[in-house]
Amino acid sequence: MENKDFAVAYLTEHRKDLLEKRERLMRPIQELDQEIEHVTATLRSISTPVRAVAMQSRTEEFPIGKLRKLTQVQALLVIAKEMNGVIRAQEAKRLLIRAGVMRETKNSTNIIHAVILRSERFERVRPGEYRLKETKPPSTFDPARDAFAELKPVQ
Numbered sequence: 001m002e003n004k005d006f007a008v009a010y011l012t013e014h015r016k017d018l019l020e021k022r023e024r025l026m027r028p029i030q031e032l033d034q035e036i037e038h039v040t041a042t043l044r045s046i047s048t049p050v051r052a053v054a055m056q057s058r059t060e061e062f063p064i065g066k067l068r069k070l071t072q073v074q075a076l077l078v079i080a081k082e083m084n085g086v087i088r089a090q091e092a093k094r095l096l097i098r099a100g101v102m103r104e105t106k107n108s109t110n111i112i113h114a115v116i117l118r119s120e121r122f123e124r125v126r127p128g129e130y131r132l133k134e135t136k137p138p139s140t141f142d143p144a145r146d147a148f149a150e151l152k153p154v155q
Contacts, residue, residue, distance in 0.1 A: 067099035072112075073119045075101045077132070080122070085132040087122065089113055 062082060067075040075096055080087045093112045096102045102111065116122050122130035 062095055064095065064099045067095065067101055070101060072096065072101055072115045075099065076116060076119065077121065080132040086125065087130050087132070089116065089128045089130070
């Protein structure tokens, strides 16, 4: 029996030593894993498109109070004027939802595109991006009216 107790005590001590050795060897690997995670997060942060970050900051800075109690078309025109005449459908959708002009539904993106196209006040620049059409001030010269103003009717 003594040999058995000696063997159990020896193996228990040896197991304890092996576990400590494994823990010592794992520490550098854990530190390396943490560094890899940090580098990955930094890469993800750097590779985020600047356009998306700029779009997010623009929507956060937008004065939502201007959109309240407007129709969707009126709100889109206000957004376009604030954004230098260019409107992105997704950005506009988020603003209209935040302002309470429309609700978020499965179909809200399609609704925004339909409102933009139906209003006929925007022209498509690229997918999801529209530019406010130029509104020309009425001219004082009307060719249909003024070109023949001095002519007398033929009898």
